[in-house]
Amino acid sequence: MSKNQEVFRRYEKKYLLNSVQYKLFTEAVKDEFKTDKYGRCTISNIYFDTPDYKLIRESLDKPVYKEKLRLRTYEIPDADSTAFIELKKKYKGIVYKRRVDMSYLKAFDYLYHNKEIENPTQIQKEIDYFISFYNNISPAMFISYDRIATYGVNNPDLRITFDSNITWRNNNLELTEGVWGNTLLSPDEVLMEIKIPDSLPLWLTHVLDRLHIYQTSFSKYGTAYMQMISEMSDLKGADYCA
Numbered sequence: 511m512s513k514n515q516e517v518f519r520r521y522e523k524k525y526l527l528n529s530v531q532y533k534l535f536t537e538a539v540k541d542e543f544k545t546d547k548y549g550r551c552t553i554s555n556i557y558f559d560t561p562d563y564k565l566i567r568e569s570l571d572k573p574v575y576k577e578k579l580r581l582r583t584y585e586i587p588d589a590d591s592t593a594f595i596e597l598k599k600k601y602k603g604i605v606y607k608r609r610v611d612m613s614y615l616k617a618f619d620y621l622y623h624n625k626e627i628e629n630p631t632q633i634q635k636e637i638d639y640f641i642s643f644y645n646n647i648s649p650a651m652f653i654s655y656d657r658i659a660t661y662g663v664n665n666p667d668l669r670i671t672f673d674s675n676i677t678w679r680n681n682n683l684e685l686t687e688g689v690w691g692n693t694l695l696s697p698d699e700v701l702m703e704i705k706i707p708d709s710l711p712l713w714l715t716h717v718l719d720r721l722h723i724y725q726t727s728f729s730k731y732g733t734a735y736m737q738m739i740s741e742m743s744d745l746k747g748a749d750y751c752a
Contacts, residue, residue: 514594516633518607520667520705524728529698531723532672538717543660543670548584550658554685556581557731558621559650566650566735575601578731579640579647581621582609587685589615597637608633614685622649649683651738652691653730655701668714669705676701678734692741694733701728 527535558579559565569576577599583591595617596609610633612620619625627634641647655673662668679691695701702723704710710718718724 514592514609514611516609518605520605520707521603522605523704523706523710523725525702525704525718525723526695526726526728527672527700527702527723529700531721532700532702534721535702535717535723536672538721539670539714542663542714544663546659546661546669548657548659550656551584552586552654552689553657554583554586554654554689555652556621556649556683556685557651557653558647560644560646561648563650563735565644565647566729566731569729570732570735572727575599577640579637581617581685583614583685586688587614589613593617593685595621595637597633597640608636610634610637618684651678651680651731651734652683652685652687653678653694653734654689654691655730665711667707668711671703671705673701673703673730674699676730678730678737680738692734692737694730694737701730 557566558581565576565578569578577597580596580598582594582596585591587593591614592611593614593616594609594611596607598608599606610631612627616627620627630638653676655676658672660670660672674695676694677689677691678694704714
C-alpha cells in the first residue's frame with residue numbers, strides 16, 4: 511500500500527502576491543508554519559485533455575462541477591522515479607483530489623500507451639473510468655513551478671504553498687524532457703494557495719486583511735491555455751499581414 515496520501519478534500523484559496531507582500535506575509539506567519547517533507551522543490555505536471563481542449567474550456571466557464579487529470583513528479587524523473595496520477599475534481603468550491611503513485615515508467619505506459627495496471631485499486635478504477643468516459647484524452651500541457659510547501663504547527667491540516675517560476679509548454683509533453691517553456695507570471699510574483707478543510711482561522715484572516723492580500727481566481731492550466739490561444743492568434747495575424 512502506498513505511504514503517500516491518496517485522498518484529499520479541502521477548500522483551496524488562491525492569492526497573487528508581489529515580492530513585498532510575500533516578504534511581509536511569510537515574516538508575519540513564520541512561527542505558525544513549518545516546511546513539509548518535500549521542502550523546496552520543483553513540481554512538474556502533464557495535464558491531459560481532449561484534442562479540442564474540452565476540459566479546460568469548460569473549466570474556464572466556472573461550472574459548478576469540473577474535473578481534470580494530470581501526471582505529476584517532484585523531480586525530473588527517470589524510469590524508476592515516483593510519479594503521481596491525480597484525478598482532481600471541484601464541486602461547489604470544494605476540491606476533491608484522488609491520486610495513485612507508481613514508477614514513472616509504469617505511469618507513462620498507462621497514460622501514454624493505454625497499458626492496463628494489474629490489480630487496480632478503487633482510485634485506479636475511477637481514473638480508468640475518467641479516461642474511458644472522455645475517450646480521446648491525451649497529453650495537452652506541461653506545467654512546472656518551484657514550490658515551497660508548509661503546514662500549520664498547531665493545525666497540520668492547514669497548508670500554505672508558494673509557487674514561483676511557473677512554466678508551461680504545449681510540445682515535448684514528457685516529464686523526462688525537463689523544465690523549459692513559457693513563463694506564466696512576472697519574476698516578482700508568487701502564487702500562494704491556502705488549503706483548508708473548512709474555514710480560514712480568524713488570526714490568518716486578520717493577517718491577510720492587514721497586508722491587503724485578497725483572494726483571486728487563478729488556474730495555472732487555464733492561464734497557460736489562454737496564453738497559448740493568444741500566441742496562436744498573434745501568429746495567425748502575423749501570417750495574414752505577411
